[in-house]
Amino acid sequence: MTQHQVLEYDVVVIGAGGAGLRAAIEAAAKGASVGLICKSLLGKAHTVMAEGGVAAALANVDDRDSWKVHFADTMRGGHYLNAWRMAELHAKEAPERVRELEGWGALMDRTPDGLINQRNFGGHAYPRLAHVGDRTGLEMIRTLQDHGIHEGIDVHMEVTVSKLLMDGGRCAGALAYDRELGRFKVFKAKAVVMATGGIGRAFLVTSNSWEYTGDGHALAYEAGAELVDMEFVQFHPTGMVWPPSVRGILVTEGVRGEGGILKNSEGRRFMFDDIPPLYKESTADTPEEGWRYVIGDREARRPPELLTRDHVARKIVKEVQEGRGSPHGGAFLDIAWIQEHIKDSEDHIKKKLPSMYHQFKELAGIDITKEPMEVGPTTHYAMGGIRVDSDSQMSTTVPGLFAAGECAAGLHGANRLGGNSLSDLLVFGKRAGEYAAEFSAGNTPVHLQDEQIDLAVQEALSPLERDPGADVGPYRLQYELQQLMQDKAGIAREEDGLAEASDELQRLKTRAQAMGTSGSREYNPGWHTTLDLQNLITVAEAVVMASHARKESRGAHSRLDYLDKDPEWGTVNLVLKKGHDGEMELRREGIPEIPKELRKIIEEQG
Amino acid sequence: MKTTTFKVWQGNSDGGELKTYEVEVDQGYVVLDAIHRIQAEQVNDLAVRWNCKAGKCGSCSAEVNGSPKLMCMTRVDELPADKPITVEPMRTFPVVKDLVTDVSWNYEVKASIKRFSPKTADHEDGSWDMDQYDVERSQEFRKCIECFLCQDVCHVLRDHQLHDRFAGPRHYVHVANMEMNPIDTGDRVAELREELGIGYCNITKCCTKVCPEGITITDNAIIPLKERVVDQSYDPLARLIKLVKGSGD
Numbered sequence: 115m116t117q118h119q120v121l122e123y124d125v126v127v128i129g130a131g132g133a134g135l136r137a138a139i140e141a142a143a144k145g146a147s148v149g150l151i152c153k154s155l156l157g158k159a160h161t162v163m164a165e166g167g168v169a170a171a172l173a174n175v176d177d178r179d180s181w182k183v184h185f186a187d188t189m190r191g192g193h194y195l196n197a198w199r200m201a202e203l204h205a206k207e208a209p210e211r212v213r214e215l216e217g218w219g220a221l222m223d224r225t226p227d228g229l230i231n232q233r234n235f236g237g238h239a240y241p242r243l244a245h246v247g248d249r250t251g252l253e254m255i256r257t258l259q260d261h262g263i264h265e266g267i268d269v270h271m272e273v274t275v276s277k278l279l280m281d282g283g284r285c286a287g288a289l290a291y292d293r294e295l296g297r298f299k300v301f302k303a304k305a306v307v308m309a310t311g312g313i314g315r316a317f318l319v320t321s322n323s324w325e326y327t328g329d330g331h332a333l334a335y336e337a338g339a340e341l342v343d344m345e346f347v348q349f350h351p352t353g354m355v356w357p358p359s360v361r362g363i364l365v366t367e368g369v370r371g372e373g374g375i376l377k378n379s380e381g382r383r384f385m386f387d388d389i390p391p392l393y394k395e396s397t398a399d400t401p402e403e404g405w406r407y408v409i410g411d412r413e414a415r416r417p418p419e420l421l422t423r424d425h426v427a428r429k430i431v432k433e434v435q436e437g438r439g440s441p442h443g444g445a446f447l448d449i450a451w452i453q454e455h456i457k458d459s460e461d462h463i464k465k466k467l468p469s470m471y472h473q474f475k476e477l478a479g480i481d482i483t484k485e486p487m488e489v490g491p492t493t494h495y496a497m498g499g500i501r502v503d504s505d506s507q508m509s510t511t512v513p514g515l516f517a518a519g520e521c522a523a524g525l526h527g528a529n530r531l532g533g534n535s536l537s538d539l540l541v542f543g544k545r546a547g548e549y550a551a552e553f554s555a556g557n558t559p560v561h562l563q564d565e566q567i568d569l570a571v572q573e574a575l576s577p578l579e580r581d582p583g584a585d586v587g588p589y590r591l592q593y594e595l596q597q598l599m600q601d602k603a604g605i606a607r608e609e610d611g612l613a614e615a616s617d618e619l620q621r622l623k624t625r626a627q628a629m630g631t632s633g634s635r636e637y638n639p640g641w642h643t644t645l646d647l648q649n650l651i652t653v654a655e656a657v658v659m660a661s662h663a664r665k666e667s668r669g670a671h672s673r674l675d676y677l678d679k680d681p682e683w684g685t686v687n688l689v690l691k692k693g694h695d696g697e698m699e700l701r702r703e704g705i706p707e708i709p710k711e712l713r714k715i716i717e718e719q720g
Numbered sequence: 721m722k723t724t725t726f727k728v729w730q731g732n733s734d735g736g737e738l739k740t741y742e743v744e745v746d747q748g749y750v751v752l753d754a755i756h757r758i759q760a761e762q763v764n765d766l767a768v769r770w771n772c773k774a775g776k777c778g779s780c781s782a783e784v785n786g787s788p789k790l791m792c793m794t795r796v797d798e799l800p801a802d803k804p805i806t807v808e809p810m811r812t813f814p815v816v817k818d819l820v821t822d823v824s825w826n827y828e829v830k831a832s833i834k835r836f837s838p839k840t841a842d843h844e845d846g847s848w849d850m851d852q853y854d855v856e857r858s859q860e861f862r863k864c865i866e867c868f869l870c871q872d873v874c875h876v877l878r879d880h881q882l883h884d885r886f887a888g889p890r891h892y893v894h895v896a897n898m899e900m901n902p903i904d905t906g907d908r909v910a911e912l913r914e915e916l917g918i919g920y921c922n923i924t925k926c927c928t929k930v931c932p933e934g935i936t937i938t939d940n941a942i943i944p945l946k947e948r949v950v951d952q953s954y955d956p957l958a959r960l961i962k963l964v965k966g967s968g969d
Contacts, residue, residue: 155769156827157866158777213847219836221855221862221901228849246859252776253862260894263827264835271824294816323772357748363774473775476793477748582764589760633765636732637817640764 118289118298118567123149123268124554125547126288126303128275129330131159132251132536133519134309135258136211136543137550141307142265144551149268149301151290153310153325156271157259160311160323161539164251165366165469167233167243168540169533170208174229176240176412181205183239185712186719188534190392191237191422192497192527193669193679195343195687198708199504200525204534204541211540212244218261220253222246234371234408237422237531239396239719241410248366248469254536273299275329276645277570278306278337278515279562285337285515286560289570293642296635298571304557305550307507308334308500308517309543313347313653315592315646317493318600321353321364327646328653330521334500335652339509341690342523342703343498344653345660345671348530349605351426353492355444360477362492365447365470367532369487370419372466373408374449375401376430377486378438384445385418385429393421405455424529424670427491431605434490444490450483459483491605496653497530497670498660499523501689506549507542511691514553514560518546528669577644580630588629588643595622595650603658608674612662619658623651659700660688721746724796725804726754730766730818738806745796751807752780752791755819767818775932778867782819783808788869788930810872823868829887830894834911838903854902861897861941863933866890870927870937876920887916889927889937896941899948909952912945921946 125141127134130152138150152159173179185205189196212230216222222244223231232241246253263269272293279287279300287302310330314322335341352365370376378384389397397418398404404417419426430445440446449467453459460483464471467482474480474487500517501510507522509515519539526534577588585591602615626647631640666680667673686702693699708716724745727738741762743754752770759766770780773792780791785799785806799805813821842848870889876882895912898904912918923946925938935941 154771154777154779155823158771158779160772162777162865163772163774210846213845216848216903217838217841217846219838219898219901219904221850221858224850224852224855226852228851229847231852246862249776249863252865256862256864256866260830260836263831269827271827294822323777324770358746359748359750359753360774469776476775477750477795587760587764589756589764593760631764637767637820638765639759639767 118300118571120300120302121149122302123147124303125305125307125550126151126301127307127309127547128288129153129159129309129311129521130156130269131309131311131519131539132161132254132258133539133543133546134307135255135262136540137307137309137518137547138267139258139262139265140544140547141551142267144548146551146554149270149303151270151273151275151288151301153274153329154272156269157255159255160326161251161255163321163323163364164254164536165248165364166235166368166371167245167250167533168212168254168536169235169238169242169531170212170244170537171205171242172209172212172230172232172244174225175232179240179242182715183719184208184242186716187238188525188531189527189716191529191531193529194527194684195668195705196527197504197524198712200542202712203504203545204525204537207541208537211537211544215254215257218257220257222253233368234416234420235367235532236370236420236426238533243371243533245368247465248368248467250536270299274642274645275333276574278333279566279570280337281560281562283338284513284560286562289567289574291574293637296638298574300562300567302560302562304554304560305514305516307546307550308515308521309519309546310521312496312520313650313657314493316595316599316650316654316657317604318596319353319362320493321350321362322493328649329646330517331499331656332649332652334509334512334515334517335656335690335692337512337515338692339512339515340501341498341656342501342687343527344656344690345664345688346497346528346669347493347657348423348495348497348670349427349491350494351423351430351491352447352489354478355440355488355490356442356478363473363477364492364494365487365489366467369447369449369467369470372449373405373452374419374447375417375451376419376426377446377448378433379440380438384433385421385426388429389418390421390425397421422529423532427605428672430490440488442488444488446486447489448486450485495530495535496520497523497526497528498656505545507546508549508553514557516546516550518542528671574645577629577631577641578635580628582630582632585625585629588631588640588647591622591626591629592643592647592650595647595654598622599654599657603654603661606672606674607661609662612658615658616662619651619655626651655698656690659698660690663688663700724754726758727804727806728755728758728766728819729808731815732817733815736815738808740804749796750792751784751789751794751796751805754796755791755807767816767820769820776865778865781810781867781869781872783810788872790867790869790932793932810868812872812874812878825883826866826868826871826890829891832915833891833895834906834908836898836901836904837906839905848903850902857900858897860935861893863935864890864893865933867932869930869932873926873930875924875926882917882920885917886920889942891916892918892921892945893935893937893941896945899945909948913949913953918942918945918949
């Protein structure tokens with residue numbers, strides 16, 4: 115038998131970003147004993163990088179806003195593939211989830227009346243994003259962290275889960291190792307909440323942090339959970355493109371919310387050239403009307419830069435492909451131009467977008483109060499993930515396994531609106547924690563077999579026992595995977611490329627499984643990367659398989675060989691599951707019919 | 721592309737040494753890029769902590785040419801080109817391996833500090849009215865990314881190792897954030913004076929200088945807190961009032 119420490123909890127939460135922290139807080143509040151596992155140090159998770167704001171229909175800035183408008187905006191933005199019940203719960207509960215943060219120490223920017231201020235964002239009909247400058251994610255994660263550390267939660271920092279443990283068909287815990295010494299820990303739990311975030315590290319150009327290796331997606335899949343909507347990977351339209359070392363770092367949509375405009379190399383504001391029919395009525399006709407919207411004219415319609423992310427990203431790519439891009443293959447994003455309208459624009463920009471100012475100044479030598487930025491699409495968010503029950507967030511196929519935040523799917527459909535991820539992780543983090551605690555209280559203790567644990571330990575240790583010199587090493591292999599996904603399964607996809615990607619992934623998988631790594635078990639990033647690679651390849655396989663199957667372009671999924679939306683695909687989600695033979699299986703599943711009252715809301719909101 | 725010489729500290733709690741690497745440096749490279757290149761091409765198990773590589777998470781703190789820095793925000797072309805660039809772990813904390821240090825002490829200190837406690841909400845929906853002017857004081861402190869560079873540079877911790885009686889600048893910023901929050905009702909003055917040991921700080925402002933977020937730690941957080949400690953603890957009139965009221969601490 116292998117040596118390992120056993121830790122037992124009612125609820126174990128894997129991942130300590132916004133969703134994981136919120137779930138842990140709720141589970142503890144419901145009386146459960148809670149273990150919280152973070153891959154990094156506490157408070158460093160990817161939530162920290164969210165910038166623009168958290169979407170909630172507080173109606174503090176525009177009293178025409180309500181949960182109904184937020185619901186309709188979310189569904190429209192997701193091209194109606196969303197799990198409508200999640201979209202409903204999200205829109206209804208987000209305001210309360212945001213307000214309660216201030217009771218835990220958060221300090222959002224204010225309106226002149228002293229209420230929480232809200233800003234414009236793409237796809238949201240009214241100013242809806244509560245924010246703190248452009249560091250909203252930091253505010254949220256620190257608030258949840260500082261509240262959570264007083265709630266009796268056991269935090270396990272720099273601990274990585276390598277496998278979910280099962281008791282029959284029920285999720286019963288997880289095997290993990292600590293980074294510092296490579297010691298194994300068995301977390302035994304009656305309920306497990308997966309909150310591991312996204313998959314961006316499967317792509318070369320990404321805004322995502324180191325940890326985003328699809329761990330939760332892959333671990334849940336291996337344990338028998340269904341994945342859904344995996345073809346929908348959001349490419350945020352504005353990442354940095356120059357210099358090369360910062361390529362992909364996010365430039366917040368808040369820049370456009372504050373009046374930033376997109377121009378091509380000819381100085382043309384190209385976003386006015388092509389407005390999708392779904393948004394024709396709600397988009398400004400002239401730059402003048404667009405500016406009036408930015409400064410809060412309720413009669414004005416939003417500028418085309420604030421269309422949804424899928425559309426804006428595609429338009430930038432088009433400009434570049436047709437030879438009108440910026441010098442380093444992007445478009446120009448100009449916020450400095452607002453000096454035409456605002457007297458002290460320099461101070462205004464620094465105050466509204468402090469970290470953007472800082473980021474461009476330090477990393478690119480650009481002063482955004484005076485010059486335009488160069489921006490281009492960057493892999494940003496996985497709409498797809500673990501398929502869950504809309505109310506409880508429990509996996510549709512694995513009892514005792516819950517998921518929340520980016521690693522869960524359903525809320526965003528084919529495309530996520532900016533600001534809806536931070537509200538997602540609050541609303542569904544809370545729900546996952548609540549229902550996990552309830553499940554734990556209502557179910558018998560779990561039993562773990564030693565053989566299962568021993569096998570999982572051996573699997574995790576195997577890279578250290580193989581020859582490290584036999585292949586290119588884990589980092590280079592990850593690079594090859596990223597290049598492959600970027601080229602063949604990125605923002606523009608087609609049949610042949612996806613088929614090639616599928617074949618190449620099988621070869622990469624074989625190589626990754628044979629990968630050896632040098633060094634010891636003590637804080638060895640080479641070993642960790644080798645293990646991460648297995649997860650990355652599993653999610654890459656899921657993305658490629660679903661992208662190959664969906665023969666239309668919708669939301670974030672663009673097929674060069676099927677350029678249009680196909681109504682037949684508009685009622686179908688793609689569900690992936692591990693088959694009995696160990697191969698990934700895909701099936702189409704019809705979206706349940708939307709209740710009459712929700713349909714009415716969508717129709718009323720146009 | 722040009723080649724730059726890096727000297728990177730490698731070792732563990734038993735000791736270690738600077739090892740020399742020649743690294744090809746692309747345009748715009750930051751120190752963390754160079755470390756990653758060494759890791760990918762030469763030393764696969766080189767230990768370095770990092771997450772966002774965008775100056776937002778505060779994970780990749782180290783000493784670059786002897787100065788506390790975030791490796792992801794330190795551009796190679798802004799360092800002197802005529803000598804090797806040294807990269808070492810933060811000195812104030814115990815080394816785990818290579819560039820990674822054990823910063824867990826900071827998390828323990830924070831958990832020991834009296835938590836945020838809001839007054840009753842102003843509205844039925846659980847919200848409070850706050851003026852932008854009033855929230856901005858604390859918002860400055862809430863920019864902190866917990867990189868612990870201020871802790872690393874502070875001589876009370878770095879040279880005198882008073883970790884058991886001095887909380888350090890990061891935690892005074894944390895306390896200031898709560899004390900100046902318009903809706904907080906907590907009083908942490910006695911704690912500041914006793915357990916958190918703010919008196920050991922002799923305002924040399926080293927912490928302010930290294931803060932990557934530009935927080936004016938000394939002037940805006942520490943000095944006002946010190947004043948509160950003095951006012952409450954040593955003001956004879958205040959002490960008399962406390963004695964009479966019988967609520968002395």
